[in-house]
Amino acid sequence: MKSVIIQGIKGSFHHEAVTRFFKQEQVEIVDSPTFNSLVRQVVDKKVDLGMMAIENSIAGSILPNYSLMTKNKLYIGGEIALPIKHNLLVLKGQKLEDITEVRTHPMALLQCENFLDKHESWQRLAMDDTATCARNIQEKQMYGVASIGSKLAAQMYDLEILAQDIHDVYDNYTRFYLVGTQPMLVKDFNKATLFFYTDHKQGRLSKVLEILANHELNLTKIQSVPLSGTVFQYSFHVNVVLTNNNYDLYYKALEKLKEVTQYLNVLGEYMEDKRPTYKDMNQ
Numbered sequence: 001m002k003s004v005i006i007q008g009i010k011g012s013f014h015h016e017a018v019t020r021f022f023k024q025e026q027v028e029i030v031d032s033p034t035f036n037s038l039v040r041q042v043v044d045k046k047v048d049l050g051m052m053a054i055e056n057s058i059a060g061s062i063l064p065n066y067s068l069m070t071k072n073k074l075y076i077g078g079e080i081a082l083p084i085k086h087n088l089l090v091l092k093g094q095k096l097e098d099i100t101e102v103r104t105h106p107m108a109l110l111q112c113e114n115f116l117d118k119h120e121s122w123q124r125l126a127m128d129d130t131a132t133c134a135r136n137i138q139e140k141q142m143y144g145v146a147s148i149g150s151k152l153a154a155q156m157y158d159l160e161i162l163a164q165d166i167h168d169v170y171d172n173y174t175r176f177y178l179v180g181t182q183p184m185l186v187k188d189f190n191k192a193t194l195f196f197y198t199d200h201k202q203g204r205l206s207k208v209l210e211i212l213a214n215h216e217l218n219l220t221k222i223q224s225v226p227l228s229g230t231v232f233q234y235s236f237h238v239n240v241v242l243t244n245n246n247y248d249l250y251y252k253a254l255e256k257l258k259e260v261t262q263y264l265n266v267l268g269e270y271m272e273d274k275r276p277t278y279k280d281m282n283q
């Protein structure tokens with residue numbers, strides 16, 4: 001059985017991402033307190049694979065994770081766009097007026113700002129992951145403290161949902177990558193992540209974009225990330241979706257890209273996750 005490490009513990013959104021990615025396939029889920037330790041354990045081959053959040057539709061990119069991938073030479077073997085519904089979790093019987101403190105993952109805080117702004121007196125604490133906060137409230141019987149997290153966490157740690165769907169925008173998604181130390185061959189892939197930098201001369205980036213457009217590659221994301229060892233120079237992570245799985249055009253584009261970049265690496269070729277609706281997820 002494959003082992004897959006997640007950021008957080010069971011009941012976190014990373015846990016849900018693994019369950020949804022692997023469907024019927026049984027995998028061993030290994031917990032990790034931070035993204036750094038997750039990557040370390042993948043690199044040291046303590047586990048087979050890692051599942052790592054990369055961006056959220058409300059809060060944006062998790063920038064450090066882009067650098068973690070490239071600095072540690074990780075490859076992407078798949079993605080999941082998971083619908084994220086946040087709930088306010090408390091010990092049974094607690095009321096809104098009892099709460100003085102809310103603890104959760106920093107990305108979850110960013111996704112629930114409108115709700116939290118209505119409770120200005122609450123202290124906001126950014127912690128390791130949503131599920132650990134929920135478990136601690138139960139284990140340490142933390143009265144007056146709420147956590148923000150999933151329905152699954154409420155069930156697993158026997159907490160009451162005091163308010164549901166507290167994220168700012170109802171359609172809220174986090175995209176995760178399945179990462180490993182080796183390039184992963186995915187049959188019939190229709191999406192790729194490219195990592196590159198150029199010589200930072202005028203018009204270089206537009207050349208790259210022109211090549212993608214001319215080879216029927218649909219750009220779904222471009223992320224600039226500080227280029228290590230430079231001041232205000234950037235590398236780019238680009239996601240492209242192939243039109244009609246035209247591999248001929250895709251490989252031609254890669255050849256042309258080599259001519260206009262200083263460095264180019266394919267981080268992964270995998271299946272695009274068609275964002276499921278909440279209905280598809282039976283939520």
Ligand SMILES: O=C(O)C(=O)C[C@]1(C(=O)O)C=C[C@@H](O)C=C1
Pocket residue numbers: 007008011012013014015053056084105107108128129130131174
């Ligand atoms: O704390 C969790 O439950 C996580 O899985 C982490 C995480 C994140 O890293 O963005 C995952 C999805 C949500 O966006 C909130 C938090």
